[in-house]
Amino acid sequence: MSDDQTTISRAAATALGEEVMRLAGFAPDHARAITASVVRAQGDECHSHGLYRLLSCAELAEKGKVDPEATxxxxxxxxxxxxxxxxxxxxxxxxxxxxxxxxxxxxxxxxxxxxxxxxxxxxxxxxxxxxxxxxxxxxxxxxxxxxxxxxxxxxxxxxxxxxxxxxxxxxxxxxxxxxxxxxAIARGDLELHRRSDTPLPEGVAVDAAGNPTTDPLEAVNGAMLxxxxxxxxxxxxxxxxxxxxxxxxxxxxxxxxxxxxxxxxxxxxxxxxxxxxxxxxxxxxxxxxxxxxxxxxxxxxxxxxxPSSRRYAARRRNADRDMPVRRAVLADIEALAERLRQPQ
Amino acid sequence: MSDDQTTISRAAATALGEEVMRLAGFAPDHARAITASVVRAQGDECHSHGLYRLLSCAELAEKGKVDPEATxxxxxxxxxxxxxxxxxxxxxxxxxxxxxxxxxxxxxxxxxxxxxxxxxxxxxxxxxxxxxxxxxxxxxxxxxxxxxxxxxxxxxxxxxxxxxxxxxxxxxxxxxxxxxxxxAIARGDLELHRRSDTPLPEGVAVDAAGNPTTDPLEAVNGAMLxxxxxxxxxxxxxxxxxxxxxxxxxxxxxxxxxxxxxxxxxxxxxxxxxxxxxxxxxxxxxxxxxxxxxxxxxxxxxxxxxPSSRRYAARRRNADRDMPVRRAVLADIEALAERLRQPQ
CATH class of the missing domain: 3.30.1370.60 (Malate/L-lactate/L-sulpholactate dehydrogenase, NADPH binding domain)
Structure with a gap:
């Protein structure tokens, strides 16, 4: 495990996720469903759909877009x-x-x-x-x-x-x-390239004029392919x-x-x-x-x-042990929980 | 129209197609369905599914594979x-x-x-x-x-x-x-490259060891992608x-x-x-x-x-006129008809 990774048990991740989603305003069934989904993805080491999604779900509720109690x-x-x-x-x-x-x-x-x-x-x-x-x-x-x-x-x-x-x-x-x-590329990957200003692979994006580009900013202003x-x-x-x-x-x-x-x-x-x-x-x-x-x-x-064989291997690996998670993601979720726990 | 092309009316193509399919042994409903399909494709200038397919359908019947009277x-x-x-x-x-x-x-x-x-x-x-x-x-x-x-x-x-x-x-x-x-490439296109010994595009085939190849013979012995x-x-x-x-x-x-x-x-x-x-x-x-x-x-x-816009344009173009067809294809079909018309 690399230095930027730690582990968390399913039980602890579930308790934390449900608490944060409840504090963000989600009704109990929504909080449970969201948490079960991200914990399951984390266990499969699908980090892009794992615990860090708790942050975007909280944002969705805080911006008043989602109905957190919808039936x-x-x-x-x-x-x-x-x-x-x-x-x-x-x-x-x-x-x-x-x-x-x-x-x-x-x-x-x-x-x-x-x-x-x-x-x-x-x-x-x-x-x-x-x-x-x-x-x-x-x-x-x-x-x-x-x-x-x-x-x-x-x-x-x-x-x-x-x-x-x-x-x-x-x-x-x-x-x-x-x-x-x-x-041809995930939206999140394009965003990572833009932040780090590193060139995109060939053939995944065009600029605003429709010409092939590997410049992430040109791609954001143009389009992915x-x-x-x-x-x-x-x-x-x-x-x-x-x-x-x-x-x-x-x-x-x-x-x-x-x-x-x-x-x-x-x-x-x-x-x-x-x-x-x-x-x-x-x-x-x-x-x-x-x-x-x-x-x-x-x-x-x-x-x-x-396809999915890497995911199934991760599932087997993590079946009887705590799940790996990036320290930064866990810190962000804990900071969010701390903020939401404060009286408004 | 290029020199290797001629034209044929729908009526003539239909009469020729149904006669050849009947002579090849197909029951009337099969002969009509096959002919309607290839005439329609020819009218859309889909040459790969057009009149020349009459030749492979006749071969299918002659080799005893298809049941030409199946219900x-x-x-x-x-x-x-x-x-x-x-x-x-x-x-x-x-x-x-x-x-x-x-x-x-x-x-x-x-x-x-x-x-x-x-x-x-x-x-x-x-x-x-x-x-x-x-x-x-x-x-x-x-x-x-x-x-x-x-x-x-x-x-x-x-x-x-x-x-x-x-x-x-x-x-x-x-x-x-x-x-x-x-x-990545049509089987027919691979065959054309093999006959003419011209290199394939990059990324469409591998040799028998799984290595990328543009050699059509290596590809036939290996696999398409x-x-x-x-x-x-x-x-x-x-x-x-x-x-x-x-x-x-x-x-x-x-x-x-x-x-x-x-x-x-x-x-x-x-x-x-x-x-x-x-x-x-x-x-x-x-x-x-x-x-x-x-x-x-x-x-x-x-x-x-x-997609299909080229096909629809051909359909419009050929709606009120004879359909283009390669001379060689028509000659092959007429030669087949001639052979099949002979008493066995």
């Missing part, structure tokens, strides 16, 4: 659609509210969609994906964000970083899960359409306009699909499993690594 | 799933057989899946996508192919070229449609799982093994999803349309081109 409204829209209005709350409580009906509909109809509207979304998509694969279902999830990313061949930001995540259940094993931004050129750009358009207009929610451009300079976590919608292998296959499930396992074995045998 | 079997599997067993016929007749039930289920349940099994698939995915957007539905389609593509970081071919296609209906306009291979590095590779894995094991069909490796050196069009499955905006939105459809249109306008205003 999600469930709308049983169609035989294969459940919609949940998060009512300006965090996505996590809305997802928890909609999950049982999504699972029931997927197992009855064969596949189903959960559309979450009007949610603040700060978490990774893989915890939602794993909640669905835990039920033996295949999962696909996507959200928009804020318009920071230009389409291939364009000069102006139109798309969000638009993550796409997928999960395939593997009986007795960790599921096959990927969860990636369709932008998608991964994979025009194909990644097409995929990001699909995510805008499915997680935005299809479900009656905002595109990344609309979400950025709604933020109105506050610079907080984006509010928008999320689309999640669940597909039931048993419904597709009937009695042929064991044959299916062997085909999928042969594929995943061939990938690792070819020398490649399955 | 697709429809299985109303679940409230949101229709499966169609193509029974070793071409995908086109199976798709036509399953489409009405897919549309009905999507409009009733909110979304639905059409899984086609045991089909020979030589056509692009966009005609199927457009058949669904014509019904006011959003569409997503994918297939595997033959294992020619290595995962990012791997040295052995595991994936097919695995196309992914998406469509969004736009009232009064051509739909937003993309249809791309998840391989996916677009977009580990993200494209993850996406290709998803397509293998969804269009293969989920629907009880073959992965690209299994399909290549099944081909057993015949070198013909791959047989495998296909997964198509249809989502109904009216079911998701209820009374809010006009608001949805404006959000989507604002997005698509922003993409073109930023200087980027929408």
């Amino acid at each position: 999600p409204l469930i709308d049983d829209r169609a035989p294969a659609i459940v919609k949940v209005d998060a009512c300006r709350g965090v996505s996590l409580t809305a997802f928890a509210a909609g999950l049982p009906l999504l699972v029931e509909k997927a197992k009855t109809a064969g596949l189903a969609a959960l559309a979450i509207n009007n949610c603040y979304h700060f978490s990774a998509l893989w915890p939602e994906i794993e909640a669905i694969t835990d039920q033996g279902l295949v999962a696909l999830a996507m959200t928009v964000s804020h318009a920071w990313v230009a389409p291939a061949g364009g000069a102006e930001p139109v798309f969000g970083t638009n993550p796409l995540a997928f999960g395939w259940p593997r009986p007795g094993k960790n599921p096959f899960v990927f969860d990636f931004a369709t932008s 998608t991964f994979g050129g025009h194909k990644g750009s097409a995929l990001s358009t699909m995510i805008e359409l499915l997680a935005g207009p299809l479900i009656g929610d905002m595109t990344s451009a609309q979400s950025l306009a709604h933020d109105d300079g506050a610079g907080v976590i984006p509010m928008h919608g999320e689309l999640i699909l669940a597909l039931d292998p048993a419904s597709f296959l009937g009695g042929a499930i064991s044959a299916d499993t062997s085909g999928a396992e042969a594929l995943l074995t061939a990938i690792t045998r070819s020398g490649a690594r399955l | 697709p079997l429809i299985d109303d599997r679940a409230p949101a799933i229709v499966k169609v067993d193509a029974c070793r016929g071409v995908s086109l007749t199976a798709f036509a057989a399953g489409l009405p039930l897919l549309v009905e289920k999507a409009k009733t349940a909110g979304l639905a899946a059409l899984a086609i099994n045991n089909c020979y698939h030589f056509s692009a995915l966009w005609p199927e996508i457009e058949a669904i957007t014509d019904q006011g539905l959003v569409a997503l389609a994918m297939t595997v192919s033959h294992a020619w593509v290595a995962p990012a970081g791997g040295a052995e071919p595991v994936f097919g070229t695995n196309p992914l296609a998406f469509g969004w209906p736009r009232p009064g306009k051509n739909p937003f449609v993309f249809d791309f291979a998840t391989s 996916t677009f977009g590095g580990h993200k494209g590779s993850a996406l290709s894995t998803m397509i293998e799982l969804l269009a293969g094991p989920l629907i009880g069909d073959m992965t690209s490796a299994q399909s290549l093994a099944h081909d057993d050196g015949a070198g013909v069009i791959p047989m495998h499955g296909e997964l198509i999803l249809a989502l109904d905006p009216a079911s998701f939105l209820g009374g809010a459809i006009s608001a949805d349309t404006s959000g989507a249109e604002a997005l698509l306008t922003a993409i073109t205003r930023s200087g980027a081109r929408l």
